[in-house]
Amino acid sequence: MDFNDTPEEAAYRAEVRKWLDANAKRKASKKDTLEALSGTDALQRAKDWQRKKAEAGFACITWPKEYGGQGGTSIQSVIYSQEEANYLVPTGFYDIGLGMCIPTVLAWGTEEHKARYVGPAIRGEEIWCQLFSEPAGGSDVAGLRTRAEKDGDEWVINGQKVWTSGAHYCDYGIVVVRTDPTVPKHKGLTMFIVDMKSPGVEVRPIRQMSGEANFNEVFFTDVRVPDSDRLGQPGDGWKVALTTLMNERLAVGGGGGADWSELVDLARDAELADGPAINNGAVRERIAQWYVETQGLKYTKFRTLTALSKGQTPGPESSISKIVSAPKMQELGSFAMDLQDIGGIIRDRDISAQNATFQNQWFGGAGYRIAGGTDEILRNIVAERVLGLPQDIRVDKNVPFNEMPKGK
Amino acid sequence: MDFNDTPEEAAYRAEVRKWLDANAKRKASKKDTLEALSGTDALQRAKDWQRKKAEAGFACITWPKEYGGQGGTSIQSVIYSQEEANYLVPTGFYDIGLGMCIPTVLAWGTEEHKARYVGPAIRGEEIWCQLFSEPAGGSDVAGLRTRAEKDGDEWVINGQKVWTSGAHYCDYGIVVVRTDPTVPKHKGLTMFIVDMKSPGVEVRPIRQMSGEANFNEVFFTDVRVPDSDRLGQPGDGWKVALTTLMNERLAVGGGGGADWSELVDLARDAELADGPAINNGAVRERIAQWYVETQGLKYTKFRTLTALSKGQTPGPESSISKIVSAPKMQELGSFAMDLQDIGGIIRDRDISAQNATFQNQWFGGAGYRIAGGTDEILRNIVAERVLGLPQDIRVDKNVPFNEMPKGK
Amino acid sequence: MNFDFSDDQKMLKEQVSKFLSDKCGYDVVRRVLESDELYAEDVWKGLVEMGLTGTAIPEEYGGLGLGALELCVVAEELGRVAAPVPFSSSVFLATEAIKLAGSEAQKQKYLPKLAAGEIIGTLAMAEGTNAPSPRTVKASLKGGKLTGTKMPVPDGEIADIAVVLVNTGGSGDKALSLAIVELNGSGISKEQLKTIDPTRGHAALKFDGAAAELMGAEGEGWDLVRRVLDGAAVWTAFEQVGGAETAMWMARDYALERYAFGRQIGSYQAIKHKLADMYVKIELARSNSYYGAMMLNDNGAELIEAAAAARISATQAYIYAAQENIQTHGGIGYTWEANTQFFYRRAKLLALSLGSQLYWRERLVTQLEARNAA
Amino acid sequence: MNFDFSDDQKMLKEQVSKFLSDKCGYDVVRRVLESDELYAEDVWKGLVEMGLTGTAIPEEYGGLGLGALELCVVAEELGRVAAPVPFSSSVFLATEAIKLAGSEAQKQKYLPKLAAGEIIGTLAMAEGTNAPSPRTVKASLKGGKLTGTKMPVPDGEIADIAVVLVNTGGSGDKALSLAIVELNGSGISKEQLKTIDPTRGHAALKFDGAAAELMGAEGEGWDLVRRVLDGAAVWTAFEQVGGAETAMWMARDYALERYAFGRQIGSYQAIKHKLADMYVKIELARSNSYYGAMMLNDNGAELIEAAAAARISATQAYIYAAQENIQTHGGIGYTWEANTQFFYRRAKLLALSLGSQLYWRERLVTQLEARNAA
DSSP states (O other): OBOOOOHHHHHHHHHHHHHHHHHSOBOOSTHHHHHHHOSTTHHHHHHHHHHHHHHHTOSSTTSOGGGTOOOOOHHHHHHHHHHHTTBOOOOSTTHHIIIIIHHHHHHHOOHHHHHHHHHHHHTTSSOEEEEOOOTTTTTOGGGOOOEEEEETTEEEEEEEEEEEETTTTOSEEEEEEESOTTSBGGGSEEEEEEETTSTTEEEEEEOBTTSOOOEEEEEEEEEEEEGGGEESSTTOHHHHHHHHHHHHHHHOOOOOSOOHHHHHHHHHHOEETTEEGGGOHHHHHHHHHHHHHHHHHHHHHHHHHHHHHTTOOOOGGGHHHHHHHHHHHHHHHHHHHHHTGGGGGBOOTTTSGGGGHHHHHHHHHHHHTTTTSOHHHHHHHIIIIISOOOOOOOTTSSSBGGGSOOBO | OBOOOOHHHHHHHHHHHHHHHHHSOBOOSHHHHHHHHOSTTHHHHHHHHHHHHHHHTOSSTTSOGGGTOOOOOHHHHHHHHHHHTTBOOOOSTTHHIIIIIHHHHHHHOOHHHIIIIIHHHHTTSSOEEEEOOOTTTTTOGGGOOOEEEEETTEEEEEEEEEEEETTTTOSEEEEEEESOTTSBGGGSEEEEEEETTSTTEEEEEEOBTTSOOOEEEEEEEEEEEEGGGEESSTTOHHHHHHHHHHHHHHHOOOOOSOOHHHHHHHHHHOEETTEEGGGOHHHHHHHHHHHHHHHHHHHHHHHHHHHHHTTOOOOGGGHHHHHHHHHHHHHHHHHHHHHTGGGGGBOOTTTSGGGGHHHHHHHHHHHHTTTTSOHHHHHHHIIIIISOOOOOOOTTSSSBGGGSOOBO | OBOSOOHHHHHHHHHHHHHHHHHOOHHHHHHHHHSSOSSOHHHHHHHHHTTGGGTTSOGGGTSOOOOHHHHHHHHHHHHHTTOOSSHIIIIIIIIHHHHHHOOHHHHHHHHHHHHTTSSOEEEEOOBSSSOOSTTTOOOEEETTEEEEEEEEEETTTTOSEEEEEEEOSOSGGGGEEEEEEETTSSSEEEEEOOBSOTTSOEEEEEEEEEEEEEESSTTOHHHHHHHHHHHHHHHHHHHHHHHHHHHHHHHHHHHHHBEETTEEGGGSHHHHHHHHHHHHHHHHHHHHHHHHHHHHHHTOTTHHHHHHHHHHHHHHHHHHHHHHHHHHHGGGGGBTTSTHHHHHHHHHHHHHHTOOHHHHHHHHHHHHHHHHHO | OBOSOOHHHHHHHHHHHHHHHHHOOHHHHHHHHHSSOSSOHHHHHHHHHTTGGGTTSOGGGTSOOOOHHHHHHHHHHHHHTTOOSSHIIIIIIIIHHHHHHOOHHHHHHHHHHHHTTSSOEEEEOOBSSSOOSTTTOOOEEETTEEEEEEEEEETTTTOSEEEEEEEOSOSGGGGEEEEEEETTSSSEEEEEOOBSOTTSOEEEEEEEEEEEEEESSTTOHHHHHHHHHHHHHHHHHHHHHHHHHHHHHHHHHHHHHBEETTEEGGGSHHHHHHHHHHHHHHHHHHHHHHHHHHHHHHTOTTHHHHHHHHHHHHHHHHHHHHHHHHHHHGGGGGBTTSTHHHHHHHHHHHHHHTOOHHHHHHHHHHHHHHHHHO
C-alpha cells in the first residue's frame, strides 16, 4: 500500500512534467488559478492550450488513436491531470464536450460522425455542449418535452432546454428530444447532434441567485437537423443519454472552495464575544469533522484510481463525493459566516475575511446541492445501484408520455 | 399571555390540591418517583389509588356522568394531572385502558358494553390492554394477519399479537383481527372485546435489547369470543382502531429521562483529557441545543393546553413531541456516555455517573424511536395531515389482502 | 393558562398582515433588490401611518403605549413578507436602546420623532468581522467627540440617529458605553456595503470627531447593549418564524404542483420528511418565541434564557426552511427570477444581525450554569 | 499508486474470514452475552493457532513478523462478526505497548508468550468515568509497588499481564509513566463490571501494593500511551468498519424482505436514504482507515492526523449503521432475540474504548493547528 508510481507510471509522469515545464507556468499560489481563468481572452487561450496539448499527445489520452486520441491508459490520463493541475493553464471550456459529449459520439456515432467530429474536438477547434435538462424535467431527466418531428430527411426541433453551460460559445451540442409522445416516456426519446449556429437556436443566460450567470437557457424554434446527425436509432435516446450521464458522474468533482484549512485560518483571526474562535470546542469540532470528510473523499478517490490502474471501471460509488461535498460546501460557508458574527453579512471582497470566499460559497453551495443530481437523487442512486434496493414505485413506467400527469 | 389559571381553574386546582394533600404524599425529590413505582405490591397499590380517585370524582374527569365519569372539561383533567404529578402515587397501569381502550368502547360500544365495562374500568377494578400490533404489521398496522372466523354466535380467533403492555395483569383487551381476507386490507378487519382470561390466550413477555421486559407477545389459539363483544360492524375494524390510535397520539408523552440539566451536572463533574467538560464549546453547544428543544416542546404543550381550554381539539401536531424527543433521548444518552470517556461503557448504577441513567437512556432511546410510531411514520403523519402532502403511492389500496405481496 | 395572544393583538396582526399583503408583495422586495433603492419607502410610510413605529413607545412620548406583545405580532408579519424596511433598526434597536438607557432629555428629544416616523434610528455595534465585545470595540468617545468606524450598520445610510457602542476606556466589561449621535452632522461619512442581502441596506459609518453624547452611565454599555439585544432577539425571532413559515409553505406548494416521474414530488418521503422537519423546527421556534414574548412583556426572571432559546430555535428554523425551500424547488429555485432567494438571504442576515448563534449559545449556557448551580 | 492491500494480505483476510464465519457465528456472540463466559475461548484458541496473536510481533520474539497492514485485515474480519475475544486488548494494546516501550528483557519475557497466545495482555488506563490524563490518573508506582484502582480494564478478569498507566509524580504531562504488572500475583483483586457490552468483558482491577515494574522511561507514560492509542485507533477503525458493514447489510437485507403497505420497506426513500447514508459514512471511514494503515505501516509523518481521522470517521460510521439498523428493523430490532443488539453494543463500546470522539477531535485539531501554522 503506497502512493508511489510504478516505474512505468513514474516515467510517464516525468515526461508529462517535462513537457508542462516547457510549455506552461507553474502555479505559485492558490490565487494564481483565479487570475489565469479570468479576462476576456480566456476562451482563446483555452483553445490555444488545447491545440498544444493535442499536438503533444496529451489530449484525450485514453481515446483510440484512429480518431486522434492516444490509445493510452486511464492512469496515464489521471497522471496528466494531476500534473497539469500544478500549472497555470486555462481549463473548464472543454470539460463537458470532451468529458461527456464526444464519449457519447464515440459510443453511438457512425463512422462518419467520428471522422468528422472527434478530431476537431480534441484539437480544441470545436467546443461542445450538452442539452438535456428542461424546466419541467429536473431530476426526472427523461420527463422532457422538447419535441422533434420528422420532415423528409430532416427533423424539426421545438422546445426549450436549461442549465446548458457554455451554450453561447459552443459550436455543437448533443440534444435529447421527444420523437414519440405516444409511448412511455423513456421509450419516445431520440438523440441528435445539433449545430449551435443553426437558425432557430437562441441562447439566453440564466442569472443565478448569487448574481452570476454560468448557465444558459436554449430555445429551439423550428430548428432543422439532418437525419444523418442522429445518434442511435429513433427511440434510443434514453439509452444514449445514459452513456452521457455515466460519463458526467465520473467528471463531477469535489466542488472545490474553502475547506477546513481556510476555516482554521479564519478561526485563528476571528474573535467571538467570549474569545478567539479557534479556542471554541464547537469550532474545533467542525474543523475536525470537515477535515475527516475531505480526507475521506480524497482517499476514496485514491482507492478509485487504484482500481482504475488495475483496469477496473469505477461504478456509481463516485456519487458519494457530491453527497458529502455539496452540503459541506454550503454548511462550511454558513458556519464561517457565523464566525464573523454580524460582519458575516458583508460580501465585499476587500472587507470580508478571505475575499468573501465563504459568503460566495454559501450562495454557491445552495446550487451545487442541486446541479448534476440533487442530494436526494444521488442517495437514490447509491441505494439502488450500490445497495440493490428497489426503485420507488414508478407510476410512469407504462403510461404514454402524453397521458401522464404533469402538474404545472 | 400568561400561565395563570382563570378564577374557575384556580378554584378547581385548589380543590384538587386539597384532596391530594389529604390522600397522598407530596414528592420530595425526583428519586421518589422511582421508589413509589417499584415493589411487588405496585399493582395493588395502583388499584387502590384508582378506586380512591374514582370515589372522589377525579378519575376520567371528562367522561359522561351516566357511565361513571365526571362530565368535566379537558382543562380540569389537565389540571388534575398536573397536580397529581407532584405526589407519590402509583401510575402507569391504567394509561392504556383508560387512555385508549375505554374511549374506544365509549365511541363504538353498545349500551350494554358501556354499562358493563366503563364503571369497573374507572374504579380500577378491571384493567385493559390493546392488542393491535403484530410481528408482520409494525408501522403498517392494518397489515395484520390474526384472523377470526364466525362459528355460530361466536368468533374463533387465531394468531399472534406483539408489544402488548401489561397483557399479563390485564382483565380485558380490545383486539383487531382480520375477518375477511378477500377484500383490501383496511376493509376486512373487525374489532372485539376479549376476556384476557379466556382459554387459548397465552401471554409471553418480550425481552428487550436493554434486558428489560415491559411488553408481551399474546398468542391466540382457538379463542372464542361472543359476537356480542364485537365493537362496530364486521369490516369496521380499521375505523374503530383509528379511534384508539388517535387517543394514543394524545397520550404519548415526552419520553422523560435525563435532559440538559442532567447533562450540565455531568459536564461539571466530567474531566476530558484537555480539561473540564463544561468548558468545552462542543459540550456547551449541545446543552444549548437540547435546552432549546426541551423548552420548545414544553411551550408547545402550553399552547396546546391553551387551545384545549378554549374548547379546541388538538390535532396531529402533537406528533412533533415524539419526533423531537425520541432521537434526543438516544443522542443525549450517547453524548453523555462520550463525556465519561472509556468509563462511559460502565452500566453499574453504583459506579456510572448519575446511576447509569445515561447508559439506560441510550438503550431505551433506540426503542422509543420505534414504539408507538417510528420517527419515519410520524414525519409522514405531519407531512400528510398537517401540511396536506399526498400519501406515498399505495399499492395495497385495492388489492385483496390474501393476494398482497408480504415478504417474510 | 392563556399562552396565546389576545384578541386585540390578533386583530392588530390581521391589520398589519392585510396592509403588507396589499403593499409589500414580492415585487416590492425584488424592486429593492434590483434597484439602488435603500428600502421600500412606500411600505415604510404606510407602517408609520399605522402608528406602528410607536407601538411600544409610551403615550407620553407620542407612542401608542402598547407593549412587547404587540411588537411581536408586527414583527412576525414583517418577517412573513421579508419586508425591506428599517423597522428592526429603528424600533427594536434604536427606540428600545433609548427607552432603556436614554436620559429624560434624550427620550423627550428622540422618542416622539421615532414614534412619528420623522426620523429613523439604528444601533451601531460591530466593527468589521469580529464579534463586538469589550475586547474588540475600538470606536471611542472623548469629550463629546466620536471617532472610529462602525460596520456593518443596519440602515446606516438612511438612519438619522444612531446609538453607538463605544470604548470609553474602562477595564474589562466596563470598557464600553453607549453614545447617541445624529448622523446628519459633520465628521461622519457613510458608505453603502455590499452584503448578502441588499434588500436590507447596511453601511460603514466613519466617525471623525463627530458630535455625540453619552447615553446611560459610562462603562455600562456592554451590559446595556446586551439587554437591548435580548429584547430584539425575541422580536426578531417572531420575524424569523414569519419568514420561515413563508418559505415552508412556498416549498409545500411547489411540492404539490411539481411532478417528477409522474408523481407530485411532495409524495416522495425525501421531500415529505424535509417539509415535516421544517414544520417541527418552526413549531419549536414559535413556542420558544411565545415564551420569550411573555418574559419580555412581564420583564420576567428568565428573560435571558427565553430570549436566547427563541433566537436560537428561530434562527435554526428559518435557515433550514429557507435553504431546503431552494432544495425542494431544484434548479429553478436557484435562479435570480425565483423568489426563494429573498428568504435565503434574509434568513442568514437575521441569523447574524444580532450576533451569531455562537454568541447566543454562550449567553444561554452561562445563564443555565448559574441557574443549575443555584 | 497502489492504495490497496496486497494479494497476500487479501489472502490472509480470506482465511480469517473463513475461520470466523465457521466458528464465530451469532450463536457464539449470543452464548457469551447470555452466559457467564468472559470470552469465546474456542474462537480465541483458533485465532492463536492461526498465529494471529503474533501477526505483527517480530520473528525474533516468536511472531510472524508481518506488519501493521496484516493486522488491519484481521481487525476488519473480527469486527465483522463482533467477535467476543480479547484480541484488541492483547494484540493492539498490550503487545504494541511492549513493542514500543518495553526493555529488551521485557520484550524477551512477554512477547513470545503473547505471540503464542500463552498469555493474554491488556492496557489499563482509565480510572472510572473521567478521561485518563495527567490530571486524572492517580494510580501510583513507588518502589516497584503499584497502588490504585483501574477501571474499566478490557479483559481485566482474564488477562495475565497488564500495561498500566500510573502517576509517578512528575509535573504536567510528565506525571505519568507506564508500568507492567502480572495479574496473577498478590495485592490484586479483580471485579467484573456490568457494562453496555457483556460480550467484551471489562473489570475493575484494584492494586494494593502489587509488584510492578516501570516500562519505558519515567515521565514518558502520557506520550507513550498516546502513541499506542494512535496505532490501536487505526486497527480499531478497521474493526469498526467491519462491524458497520455487517450492520448495513443486515439492515439492507431486512429492508428487502420486510413489507409494509404492500411494498418492500427498502423501496421507501426514508429507508433508502438512511442506507445510502450508512454506505457513504462507511466508505469515508474505510478510505480514512486505509490512509491510517499506510501511515502506521510506514511510520509516516501524518500518523496522528490519519489515525484520528480513521477513528473519528469509523466511529461515526459504526454508531450510525448500528443504530439505524435497529431503526430499520422496527420493533423486532429492539428485542433481545434480534442480533441487531450485538452491533449496537459493540459500536458504542468501540467508540469509547480508546477514548471518546472528544479526545480524538482534540488530538486531531491540535495537530492541524500546528501544521497550518507551519
